Amino acid sequence: MTTITITGKQPGKTDVTISSTVNPAVKTVVPVTVLSRNLLSYGPASGNGLTATVNSDGSLHVTGTATGQWRGLSWTFPCPVHGTVKLSGTSIAGLSFNIKCLDAKGKQLGDQMNLGNSVMAIPAGTVSLFLNVISTEATPTAKDGDLRIQLESGTTAHDWMRPDNTSLRGGAMN
Numbered sequence: 001m002t003t004i005t006i007t008g009k010q011p012g013k014t015d016v017t018i019s020s021t022v023n024p025a026v027k028t029v030v031p032v033t034v035l036s037r038n039l040l041s042y043g044p045a046s047g048n049g050l051t052a053t054v055n056s057d058g059s060l061h062v063t064g065t066a067t068g069q070w071r072g073l074s075w076t077f078p079c080p081v082h083g084t085v086k087l088s089g090t091s092i093a094g095l096s097f098n099i100k101c102l103d104a105k106g107k108q109l110g111d112q113m114n115l116g117n118s119v120m121a122i123p124a125g126t127v128s129l130f131l132n133v134i135s136t137e138a139t140p141t142a143k144d145g146d147l148r149i150q151l152e153s154g155t156t157a158h159d160w161m162r163p164d165n166t167s168l169r170g171g172a173m174n
Contacts, residue, residue, distance in 0.1 A: 011036045011164060037158060039085070039151045041077035041165035042131060047172025048072055050143065052133065058162025060147040062092060066135030074132040074173035076102070077165070079122060081153050087118040088157035089149035094137045097149050101126040119155050132173040 006016060019027040042060060045052045048071040050064040066072055072095070079101065087099060098114040101123050108130075109123040133147065148160040 006032070011162070036161050036164045037150075037152045038161045038163040039080045039153070040129075040131060040149060040163045041168045042075045042149075042163065042170060043166050043168040045073040045075065045170025047170075049140070050133070050135075052170065054166045055146060058166050059160075060133070060149070061145070062095065062133060062147060063142075063144045065142045066095075066137075066140035068140065069136065069138050070134050071140075072132055072134035072173045073170050074130060075168050075170040076128055076130050077168055079126045079129050082122045082124075082126065083153060084119065084121050084155055085113070085151055085153055086155055086157050087113045087115065087120075087149075087151050089115070089147060089160070091115075091147060092143055092145035094135060094141060095133055095143060095147075096136045097131065097133045097147065099151060100130040100132075102128045102130055113151075118157075134173060 014032055016030045016032050018030065043054055049067040050062055050073050052060045052062050052073050055061050089097065091097065098112045100112045101109045103109055103125045104127050109126055111117065113120050150160050152158065
């Protein structure tokens with residue numbers, strides 16, 4: 001018996017064909033989906049003076065002036081993993097991003113993840129994640145830039161990769 005290991009090089013769908021030439025000949029086609037290591041989900045959003053659109057590479061383009069400090073945009077999506085995760089990314093001066101773990105009732109579990117505490121264990125009971133992009137300025141100024149935010153399993157940050165879901169509608173974070 002032979003073992004074959006297949007490693008996905010980029011996200012997407014493909015088929016793997018397995019065949020045998022011994023008698024009787026066997027041929028099986030197995031669909032394979034390679035997922036992004038970036039576990040986030042986000043998409044277009046508008047609120048609190050800011051607008052986010054998705055660039056062709058999957059990064060977020062944020063424009064506008066937040067209506068106040070700690071105001072911004074948010075997205076909530078099902079938690080795709082449990083265990084230790086690493087948050088990394090590039091930001092825009094005056095804007096910050098963080099992730100909160102939520103239980104089934106929407107209550108925050110544990111501390112929020114941000115670049116200052118970017119390696120954390122997802123708390124037990126987490127069913128969804130809450131990503132928000134907020135103004136850190138006491139008097140917000142106009143923004144026009146790109147964010148490349150990544151959440152991945154483990155403790156090591158890798159090169160940024162487009163998330164699988166960049167069509168999740170977001171909204172105002174209050």
